[in-house]
Amino acid sequence: MPRSILILLCHPDRDSLCGALAQRYATAATNAGHSVRLIALGELAFDPVLRHGYRQIQALEHDLQDAGDAIAACDHLVLVYPTWWGAAPALLKGFLDRVLLPGFAFRYRRDSVWWDRLLAGRSARVITTMDTPPWYYRWIYRDAGITQLRAAILEFCGIRPVRVSRFGAVRSSTPTQREHWLQQVAELGRQAR
Numbered sequence: 236m237p238r239s240i241l242i243l244l245c246h247p248d249r250d251s252l253c254g255a256l257a258q259r260y261a262t263a264a265t266n267a268g269h270s271v272r273l274i275a276l277g278e279l280a281f282d283p284v285l286r287h288g289y290r291q292i293q294a295l296e297h298d299l300q301d302a303g304d305a306i307a308a309c310d311h312l313v314l315v316y317p318t319w320w321g322a323a324p325a326l327l328k329g330f331l332d333r334v335l336l337p338g339f340a341f342r343y344r345r346d347s348v349w350w351d352r353l354l355a356g357r358s359a360r361v362i363t364t365m366d367t368p369p370w371y372y373r374w375i376y377r378d379a380g381i382t383q384l385r386a387a388i389l390e391f392c393g394i395r396p397v398r399v400s401r402f403g404a405v406r407s408s409t410p411t412q413r414e415h416w417l418q419q420v421a422e423l424g425r426q427a428r
Contacts, residue, residue, distance in 0.1 A: 238427040239270045241309035243302075245316035245327035247277035252364050252405060252413065257315040259417045260362070263424030272309075274302055276326050283329020289337060303334045311358050311427055312394060314384070318365040318372070318403075322380030331388055340392040352393025359389050359397045360423060369401035398428060 242261055246253035257273060265271045279298035286293055295303065306312065316323050335354075337343065342351040361384060365372055372378065385397045400423065402416045 237268045237270060238310045239308060240264050240272070240311045240313060240424075240427055241305050242271065242273040242313040242315065243327075243330075244273060244275040244277070245314055245324060245330070247324070247326050249275050249277065251317070252402075253315050253317055253362075255413075255417060256362055256364070256402070256420045257313075260313060260315070260420045260424035263421035264427055267425040267427070269424075269427050272305055274305060276330050279330075281330070281333060283326065283333065285329075285332040293333070295333065299330075299333055302330070303339060306334065306354070307339075309357060311360070312389075313360045313362065315362045316364075317405075318363045318367070318380055318401075321372075321376055323363075323384060335388065335392055350391075352391070355393030355395075357394045359394045360428060361385065361397060361399045362420060362423075363399070363401055364405050365401065365403035366406040368404045372401065372403070 242257050244254055244257040248254065254275075257275075261271050261273045279296075279302065281296040281299045282293075314323075314327070316327050322328075335341070338353075340354050342353060344350060361381065363381070367376070381399055381401075385399065389395070389397045400419065408416075
């Protein structure tokens, strides 16, 4: 069944391994009959700082409004980013701070500790590259950045399941290894997973 897929390239440089992974996923998904849109966050014009928290409304720039509309319209969200300092780059965090706002992504209930997950009905795939070996990141660092993105952000807003692909260690990888990663991502794109 064809799906509507939004790919967010969250590396500031499209000409990167993350850029190649995002493009390979997009091409494979398109060839499999899925509707695909790729947004490169590094090419958007927006202030990544939520200047007043939730105390004051900060108008969304055109690019953020467009990206929010794309999130609302998709069935499956794919985030492709490098793990830097154990977590997603500031570009992605700033984007999420600005776009996943109350009333759009979630809504707190009056006089309750509970909330409504307004982005329910969507799934996600996180694709991250890292210089740390993935096993070390999972067992020693306890998957800190993935846990933040999966549980405290995406699932908080109702997006689930959230599946994760970790590729590393990039620093010591060979061209053959990187091509294998690209093939793995292409298969995920074909399956819209």
